[in-house]
Amino acid sequence: MTPDTAQRRPPAAAEDTPMILFSNINKWYGDYQALTNVNAEVKRGEVVVVCGPSGSGKSTLIRTVNRLEEIKSGQLLFDGHDIHAPMGSAALNKLRSRIGFVFQSFNLFPHLSVLENIMLSPTRVLGVKRAVARDKAMQLLERVGLANKAGAYPAQLSGGQQQRVAIARALAMEPPAMLFDEPTSALDPEMVGEVLSVMRSLANEGMTMMCVTHEMNFAREVADRVWFMDAGQILEKADPEAFFCNPQHPRAKRFLSDLRAH
Ligand SMILES: Nc1ncnc2c1ncn2[C@@H]1O[C@H](COP(=O)(O)OP(=O)(O)OP(=O)(O)O)[C@@H](O)[C@H]1O
Numbered sequence: 001m002t003p004d005t006a007q008r009r010p011p012a013a014a015e016d017t018p019m020i021l022f023s024n025i026n027k028w029y030g031d032y033q034a035l036t037n038v039n040a041e042v043k044r045g046e047v048v049v050v051c052g053p054s055g056s057g058k059s060t061l062i063r064t065v066n067r068l069e070e071i072k073s074g075q076l077l078f079d080g081h082d083i084h085a086p087m088g089s090a091a092l093n094k095l096r097s098r099i100g101f102v103f104q105s106f107n108l109f110p111h112l113s114v115l116e117n118i119m120l121s122p123t124r125v126l127g128v129k130r131a132v133a134r135d136k137a138m139q140l141l142e143r144v145g146l147a148n149k150a151g152a153y154p155a156q157l158s159g160g161q162q163q164r165v166a167i168a169r170a171l172a173m174e175p176p177a178m179l180f181d182e183p184t185s186a187l188d189p190e191m192v193g194e195v196l197s198v199m200r201s202l203a204n205e206g207m208t209m210m211c212v213t214h215e216m217n218f219a220r221e222v223a224d225r226v227w228f229m230d231a232g233q234i235l236e237k238a239d240p241e242a243f244f245c246n247p248q249h250p251r252a253k254r255f256l257s258d259l260r261a262h
C-alpha cells in the first residue's frame with residue numbers, strides 16, 4: 001500500500017482473524033427467505049469458490065459482503081469491520097471502497113479511457129495524486145496484459161479485455177480481498193480463459209478471493225475451499241478434490257452429476 005492511500009483507510013484487523021466472517025446470516029426478499037443461517041469464513045489468503053444451482057443464493061450471499069444486499073439478522077465481518085452495523089452512507093462508502101468487486105457486467109465508464117477508468121476511484125475517493133494513480137494504473141494494466149490499451153475507450157475493447165480492465169480498476173483501490181460474481185459468464189467462450197488466467201495469477205500472489213463461478217475446472221485448480229449452496233444454505237464446504245471426487249451432500253452429488261451429464 002502506498003503512503004498516499006494508507007492514511008485514508010480504516011485499520012486492518014489482526015492477521016489471525018478471518019477476512020470475511022458470516023455468522024448466522026438470514027436474508028429475506030419480502031416473504032421469501034433467500035439466505036438461511038449462513039455460517040462461513042474466508043480466511044486470509046484463501047480462495048473460496050461458491051457454486052450451486054441457479055437461484056440458490058450465491059449472488060445474494062456475495063452481495064451481502066459489501067452490503068449491496070441488506071440482511072435481516074446475523075453479523076458479517078469484513079477484515080474485522082461489521083459491515084451491517086448501523087452507519088451513515090459516508091462510513092459505508094469508506095468500507096465499500098476497501099472491497100474489490102467484479103461483476104458479470106463490466107460497468108466501465110464509456111466516456112473515460114481505460115487509464116482514466118482505473119485512476120478514477122483512487123483519485124476521487126482516496127485523494128491519491130494523479131501522477132501516482134497513473135503510474136499505479138499502468139502497472140495494473142501491465143499485470144492484466146493490457147498496457148497497450150491505456151488510451152482506448154471501453155467500446156473499443158473486447159468483452160474479455162473490458163473485464164480485465166474491471167479487475168485492474170478494482171485492484172487500484174488495493175483491496176485486502178476481491179469478490180467475483182460470475183466474471184466470465186457474459187463472455188464469449190474464447191475470452192473466458194484470459195480472465196480466468198488473471199484471476200489465477202491473483203490467487204497465486206496470495207489475494208484473498210471469494211468467487212461465484214460455474215467454471216468448475218477453475219474451482220478445482222485454484223480454490224482452497226468450495227462452498228456448495230442450495231435454497232439459501234451452504235450445504236457443503238470442502239476441499240476441491242474432496243468436493244469433486246466425493247461430494248457428501250445428496251444435493252451436491254446431484255448437482256455435479258447433472259453438470260457432468262451436460
Ligand atoms: N431483488 C430480488 N427480489 C426478490 N427476490 C430475489 C431478488 N434477487 C434474488 N431473488 C431471489 O433470491 C433467490 C436467490 O437469488 P440469487 O440471485 O442469489 O441466486 P444465484 O445463486 O446467484 O443464481 P444464478 O446462478 O442464477 O445467478 C432466487 O430465488 C431469486 O429469485
Ligand SMILES: [Mg+2]
Pocket residue numbers: 058059060
Ligand atoms: Mg447469481
